[in-house]
Amino acid sequence: MATQLLRRPACQILSHVNPNPSSLLSLARAFSSAIAPIRATLFPGDGIGPEIAESVKQVFKAAEVPIEWEEHYVGDQIDPRTQSFLTWESLESVRRNGVGLKGPMATPIGKGHRSLNLTLRKELNLYANVRPCYSLPGYKTRYDDVNLITIRENTEGEYSGLEHQVVRGVVESLKIITRQASLRVAEYAFHYAKTHGRERVSAIHKANIMQKTDGLFLKCCREVAEKYPEITYEEVVIDNCCMMLVKNPALFDVLVMPNLYGDIISDLCAGLIGGLGLTPSINIGEEGIALAEAVHGSAPDIAGKNLANPTALLLSSVTMLRHLNLHDKADRIQNAILNTIAEGKYRTADLGGSSKTTDFTKAICDHL
């Protein structure tokens, strides 16, 4: 009885911030984050991965973030249960903890196994890829006023992988759009906009040409938009969107898109703010699972030399903290990162400076 009484207001609280209020995971967390640390899975990855993961751990320790890391590495043997180099235990760890951070992973060349990213996406049912893109003060690009989020549907669309040869010289590829997946990503987009105080959601499409497929996507977005009357909803054609983004990116707030357009637009926005080395990214799965990741490569040429820029992984970990509703910690760390870059004294080589990874990390800790 008492637990039921406790559970009801907890559900009410959680329904504000979690699309899945009945998840026992979030329930446990609401009552435990004040007391016990949150367990999170960490995949350091390859190449520069371990170094930048170390940076994240140091910064989190300095900021006293209540996170306990559970490290997992990619094996060099294929696990038959997952048909991949990722072991079943690693995947179970993410499912259990509900939150993870992934460094860059280089898929080994070979056959007979699935790519690592594909394995994670399929096994954890990661349906939305979220990339907050904002201009970093102090790192000058041609654009100073970028402040938008791209939310990309990550399971279907043009990337369904269903191709075949009709006759010699004629090939077909299927683009699949389903109501279920479109509703799911639209729900997440509006929910995100509401919880992060965003005012506008733009659905990107080419429904004037692909009337049924993108038309269905838009229909789902409109249905969800009706449930959020305080958020402005608009629809923008993909080619117009690209043109507007390069002319005036301040026009956009939250963008929600099917798979291919999302791939293109999210990389375009990464280019606007300075590249993949500065871009945070988080993948959202069913049951509130979140896997933040660095979207840049593993840079094997500078691995182990203390030259890597941990900004992307750090900003991704900040996104992870926001997903866990640790907003004050997230703000502190984000401000420390931005101030360090803005100051200009400690910058890694890719940003035009000459600092080492460890110096850069220490500067961020000092700014906390």
Next chain:
Amino acid sequence: MATQLLRRRASQILSRQAYPNPSSPLSLARAFSCATTRIRATLFPGDGIGPEIADSVKQVFEEAEVPIEWEEHYVGDQIDPRTQSFLTWESLESVRRNGVGLKGPMATPIGKGHRSLNLTLRKELNLYANVRPCYSLPGYKTRYDDVNLITIRENTEGEYSGLEHQVVRGVVESLKIITRQASLRVAEYAFHYAKTHGRERVSAIHKANIMQKTDGLFLKCCREVAEKYPEITYEEVVIDNCCMMLVKNPALFDVLVMPNLYGDIISDLCAGLIGGLGLTPSCNIGEGGIALAEAVHGSAPDIAGKVSPQIYLRTSIEYLPFIFFYRAIHFVWIRNTCEKI
């Protein structure tokens, strides 16, 4: 006998120069006539601001003494049953006969039972490549000063085949079709264009790491054509990398060749880099050497009638006559290359 000798010699001359279709009787006649007679070109002034800017083009061409004789055609207000569109059969025949045309902005009337005007032109004239030269205009400052690239987009198939259906309730499929024939055709044009315009590099834009068969076939065709042009550097760039590189450093690119959807996105992105659709030239290439240059901006009905060539306001409209002129000269040059031989 004499005519046979003339014809053989003409074929030899033409096959050496910039023409993909040396046996076309059109180019043959022109090779021996363009020095003396004027070239006939079809002009569709279009709607809204169309007639005014078409007027500008005519004035500028007259001043520059360009040997073009315009044949004007207007979009009717009745559907022609032969074309199932507001464009009449005579208009289309005019373009086929002249081989070259200039089209102003056309607003497709809302309604059913007819094809869109652009679709009609594309299907009837078999316009397979859309070419957009994008270069920064000196004097019109944007964030980018060093843009100088051409986008060549395959315009007939790919994701825009229009073949969609509902599988079950709530599940819809769309077919993306790539054929060897169309891919070879646009790749041939791209490399040919690069060669005749002194361009050094052709980049094929794709997503073949994911769409291995479809974009893979497109790339295969591009590679085959690339082998015939060893002096031109050929590279392949994934679409998402391409977009990122374009916004960071557009000077990296020279000629881009792409399937339909990527071409749509990238060509509008590049238009944004240089200032918008109001400043972007565009030309559609069809079989048999047909070329239809066009304005890709809208008909701007709100300012129609207020723009006069004598009044140069500091807006993008100021540059429209310049762009029309440059664009028209661009394809007239192709036609007139025969004069120089």
